Amino acid sequence: MKMVVGIKGNEEGVVEDGAAVKLSSGLAPLKQEADPIVYKLVRVDFDGRFVPATDDELMEVEDLLELEKSDMLSIPDAVETVAHIADKDELDESFEKPDLEKHEGLSEIKLTKIDEENLRAPAEDSLPKSASSSKDRLVEGSVNNGEESSSSPHDGLNKNGSSGSKPDFSLIKGEIDLDKLTTKELHETFRATFGRRTSVKDKMWLKRRIAMGLTNSCDVTVTSFIINDGKLLKKEELGKNMDCGNSVAGEVCSAGNDEPVNLVAPNVREDTLDVELGNSFTESGCRSDDHLDHRAAKRARKPTKRYIEESSDTEKDFGGKSISPSKHFGQDKASCKEAVKPACGVHSGDFITRPDSIGGSGVQVPYVSRIRRCRPRKSIMALTKFNSSDGALNRKTVESSAAVSKPQPDYHSRAKLVETKPIPFEEPIASEEEREKQCLTSMSDAISQAREPKSVDSVDSTQLENASGNNSDDHVATVPTVKGGVRRKHHRAWSLTEVTKLVDGVAMFGAGRWSEIKRLSFSSYAHRTSVDLKDKWRNLLKASFANSQVDKGVNPRKNAPIPIPATILVKVRELAELNGQAPHVLKAGSNKNSGSSVNENKSGYL
DNA sequence: GTTAGGG
DNA sequence: CCCTAAC
Incomplete structure (x- = not known):
C-alpha cells in the first residue's frame, strides 16, 4: 500500500517511513526569506522507495490542506511537526507553539502515544483498503505505523518538554469516572493526559479528548469512560447499546459508529462491537468514501463559538497569545505575538479593540468581548x-x-x-x-x-x-452588556390549546416540519416561532416519556404550570414512536401504552 | 431561511 | 427561551 508523504527538499533523509507527512502551505510563507522550505510530495512504495507523486495525488493533498486550514483536528500536522524537530530546531520558535495550541490534543496524542505504545505494538497494517479517501490514508498511516522509532521518539518527548510540561499520567491514578467530573476536574485530567492546559469548557469535548488521548484513537464515540490508572475503560453496556439504539435501523447502526471522527481501522474498536458490527463496518462504512460519512444519524456539532471565544480569551490572558481558531493558520502566527501585545486591553473610544489577525496586519478592530450576542x-x-x-x-x-x-x-x-x-x-x-x-x-x-x-x-x-x-x-444571564443592552427573557407559557395544536400539527405534517406547522397551525400565534414549536415538541417528548416511565398523569413538579393531560402525552408518545423519536433508553419494556405500533427503531434488531 | 441540538 | 451550527 502506498502512502503519501511530504519531505523537505533539503533534508530528504529524515522522512520516517510510514509516517504520513503533509505539505504545509501555512508555514512556508512565514519563513520564506530566511529559510525557504520546499515540500515535495512523494509516495512511499512498498519497498520503501519514494515515488514522485502524481498530479492527482497533489490535488488530493491540496484538498487536505484546505481541509486542515479549517479543521483544528488536523492530525498530519502533528507528525509533520515531529519531522521538523527531527531536522533542526532552528524553526521551532516561530511555529511550534502555535501549532501546539491549535491542534488541541491531537498533536499530543501523536507525540506521546506513538512513542509510548505504537512502537511496541506491531504495526497494524492489515487494513485492506485501497480506495479509501486520502484522508483515511493519512490517518491510518500516522496512527498505525508508528515505525519512526529510530528518529523521532526522543524528539517528540523533547518537544513536549520544551512546550512546558509533560503528560503526567501519574496524575490520573486511580479510578476516575469522567462522567462525574466537573469541568475543572476534566481540565486537570486533560492536563494530566496531554501535559498542557486547555481552556475549552465543553465537557463533551474534554471527555472525548481525554479518551482519545488515552486510547490513542480517534474512535471515541462514547464519552462515558472510567479511567483506571491511566488506562481507559469504557463505561460499557450502556454506552454501547445506546450507541446503536440511537439510530433508526440496522443500517444506521454502523453509521452511528461511523461518525466523522472515526477514521481509524476497525481493529481498534472494541471486540464486542467488532463481532456484531465488524462486517458491516468493513464492508460499507469504512471503505466508503466521504459521502457515506454523512449517513451519521445526527448532525455533528462542533463546539460553539462561545467556547472558542472563551478559550481564546483566556489564553490571551496568561499566554499573551490570542490564538483565534480562525482559518488563518500560519500567516498570523508571527504577527500574532506582536499584534496582541499592544492591543491587549487597549480601548479606543468606547470600543475595546482586539488585534485583527487578518493578513497579520495587526489592525485593531472594534471588539466586544464575550458579550452575549442577544438581539x-x-x-x-x-x-x-x-x-x-x-x-x-x-x-x-x-x-x-x-x-x-x-x-x-x-x-x-x-x-x-x-x-x-x-x-x-x-x-x-x-x-x-x-x-x-x-x-x-x-x-x-x-x-x-x-x-x-x-x-x-x-x-x-x-x-x-x-x-x-x-x-x-x-x-x-452572564451579560455584562457594555451598551446598556439588556437581555430579557420573555416567557410565555404554552397554553393547552397551543399544545394541542402542536400535537395535531405534528400528527399532520410530521415532526420536523416546524415551519409548515407554524404556517398552517400556528398562523394566528405570532409569538410562536418554528423554533419554539420544535422546542416545545422536544419538551413534550421528554415529558411524555418521562411520565410513562415513572408515574403517569400529571408530573409532580411544583413549577409545572399546566400539567399536560395524559391524553396528550399519550398522543405525543405515539407520534414520537411513529416518527422514530422515541427515546432509545427505554425501548425494552416501556412501550406498554402505545402497544401496537412497531417502530422502525427496533425492527432492525428484533 | 430552517432545522437540530446544546445550554 | 436562547444561541449557534449545519443544512
Missing part, C-alpha cells in the same frame, strides 16, 4: 430611539448603529415612548410582550403591533422592571 438590534434600537427623541444627545455614538439599522418611519407611538409615566403594575405576560416590543419598538414589528397596539406601556414595563430590581437580571 443586538434591541440595544441598537434602544439607542436609536433615545437618540431621536432626545435630540442630538449622543448622535455621534449611535450613528454607526443607526446606519446599520434601517431608518424608521415615524410611528404613531413614537412620541409616547418618550414620555415616562410610571405605571406600577402590569400583568406579567403582557409586560413580557411589551418588553419585547419595547425593544423592537422602532423596528415596528408589524404583527405584534397589530395584535397589541398599546405600545404605550412599553416604556413603563421597562421601567417597572428596572424599578423592581430586574436590572440585576442582566447579570443573571
Whole structure:
C-alpha cells in the first residue's frame, strides 16, 4: 500500500517511513526569506522507495490542506511537526507553539502515544483498503505505523518538554469516572493526559479528548469512560447499546459508529462491537468514501463559538497569545505575538479593540468581548430611539448603529415612548410582550403591533422592571452588556390549546416540519416561532416519556404550570414512536401504552 | 431561511 | 427561551 508523504527538499533523509507527512502551505510563507522550505510530495512504495507523486495525488493533498486550514483536528500536522524537530530546531520558535495550541490534543496524542505504545505494538497494517479517501490514508498511516522509532521518539518527548510540561499520567491514578467530573476536574485530567492546559469548557469535548488521548484513537464515540490508572475503560453496556439504539435501523447502526471522527481501522474498536458490527463496518462504512460519512444519524456539532471565544480569551490572558481558531493558520502566527501585545486591553473610544489577525496586519478592530450576542438590534434600537427623541444627545455614538439599522418611519407611538409615566403594575405576560416590543419598538414589528397596539406601556414595563430590581437580571444571564443592552427573557407559557395544536400539527405534517406547522397551525400565534414549536415538541417528548416511565398523569413538579393531560402525552408518545423519536433508553419494556405500533427503531434488531 | 441540538 | 451550527 502506498502512502503519501511530504519531505523537505533539503533534508530528504529524515522522512520516517510510514509516517504520513503533509505539505504545509501555512508555514512556508512565514519563513520564506530566511529559510525557504520546499515540500515535495512523494509516495512511499512498498519497498520503501519514494515515488514522485502524481498530479492527482497533489490535488488530493491540496484538498487536505484546505481541509486542515479549517479543521483544528488536523492530525498530519502533528507528525509533520515531529519531522521538523527531527531536522533542526532552528524553526521551532516561530511555529511550534502555535501549532501546539491549535491542534488541541491531537498533536499530543501523536507525540506521546506513538512513542509510548505504537512502537511496541506491531504495526497494524492489515487494513485492506485501497480506495479509501486520502484522508483515511493519512490517518491510518500516522496512527498505525508508528515505525519512526529510530528518529523521532526522543524528539517528540523533547518537544513536549520544551512546550512546558509533560503528560503526567501519574496524575490520573486511580479510578476516575469522567462522567462525574466537573469541568475543572476534566481540565486537570486533560492536563494530566496531554501535559498542557486547555481552556475549552465543553465537557463533551474534554471527555472525548481525554479518551482519545488515552486510547490513542480517534474512535471515541462514547464519552462515558472510567479511567483506571491511566488506562481507559469504557463505561460499557450502556454506552454501547445506546450507541446503536440511537439510530433508526440496522443500517444506521454502523453509521452511528461511523461518525466523522472515526477514521481509524476497525481493529481498534472494541471486540464486542467488532463481532456484531465488524462486517458491516468493513464492508460499507469504512471503505466508503466521504459521502457515506454523512449517513451519521445526527448532525455533528462542533463546539460553539462561545467556547472558542472563551478559550481564546483566556489564553490571551496568561499566554499573551490570542490564538483565534480562525482559518488563518500560519500567516498570523508571527504577527500574532506582536499584534496582541499592544492591543491587549487597549480601548479606543468606547470600543475595546482586539488585534485583527487578518493578513497579520495587526489592525485593531472594534471588539466586544464575550458579550452575549442577544438581539443586538434591541440595544441598537434602544439607542436609536433615545437618540431621536432626545435630540442630538449622543448622535455621534449611535450613528454607526443607526446606519446599520434601517431608518424608521415615524410611528404613531413614537412620541409616547418618550414620555415616562410610571405605571406600577402590569400583568406579567403582557409586560413580557411589551418588553419585547419595547425593544423592537422602532423596528415596528408589524404583527405584534397589530395584535397589541398599546405600545404605550412599553416604556413603563421597562421601567417597572428596572424599578423592581430586574436590572440585576442582566447579570443573571452572564451579560455584562457594555451598551446598556439588556437581555430579557420573555416567557410565555404554552397554553393547552397551543399544545394541542402542536400535537395535531405534528400528527399532520410530521415532526420536523416546524415551519409548515407554524404556517398552517400556528398562523394566528405570532409569538410562536418554528423554533419554539420544535422546542416545545422536544419538551413534550421528554415529558411524555418521562411520565410513562415513572408515574403517569400529571408530573409532580411544583413549577409545572399546566400539567399536560395524559391524553396528550399519550398522543405525543405515539407520534414520537411513529416518527422514530422515541427515546432509545427505554425501548425494552416501556412501550406498554402505545402497544401496537412497531417502530422502525427496533425492527432492525428484533 | 430552517432545522437540530446544546445550554 | 436562547444561541449557534449545519443544512
